[in-house]
Amino acid sequence: AQSVAQPEDQVNVAEGNPLTVKCTYSVSGNPYLFWYVQYPNRGLQFLLKYITGDNLVKGSYGFEAEFNKSQTSFHLKKPSALVSDSALYFCAVRDPELIFGQGTELSVKP
């Protein structure tokens, strides 16, 4: 079965600094990988996906993710964090339904 793991429960970043939220995957074959964000008491919002091709994927709100096959990772990144980026972030893989990691709480302080 396909799975993803998010090794950090929480990430703290100062506003204006770059941020990274980590995700590793375990799949057979080529993975379809996704990142979602969840604000308090809300549903999930799609940020970006990797299907094939360029290893650097650009998504919504200035986020991007780097697919690394040798390290089986799909880390979410943003060059300059905003306080409004504070939320819960989920990595997911298609299996064929979406299977989610446990989530990472991102806190961006002014």
Add this chain to the structure above:
Amino acid sequence: EAGVTQSPTHLIKTRGQQATLRCSPISGHTSVYWYQQALGLGLQFLLWYDEGEERNRGNFPPRFSGRQFPNYSSELNVNALELEDSALYLCASSFLGQGASEAFFGQGTRLTVV
């Protein structure tokens, strides 16, 4: 274009009762997924419907069931409610049940069992 809509927003039930949650997918989407998000447990996959058929279910007891209607809307039924069923239930839809298409989520139904 309307997104995925779920009703009701909040639902309070007594232990042992039944709960029915509803989901309307984005127009044109044939697949509907249900997830449970309990406090501290992340997103757990419940059920997947596509073209009116149940395609897969997660590791949940049979008292969690549902169906998909001809217009692709869906219902999730939870029978014999237990306190630990209290959670945010999220519905998502996608154009294709497999492959590269992302799923879009509704705002969820907060079920509280007392």
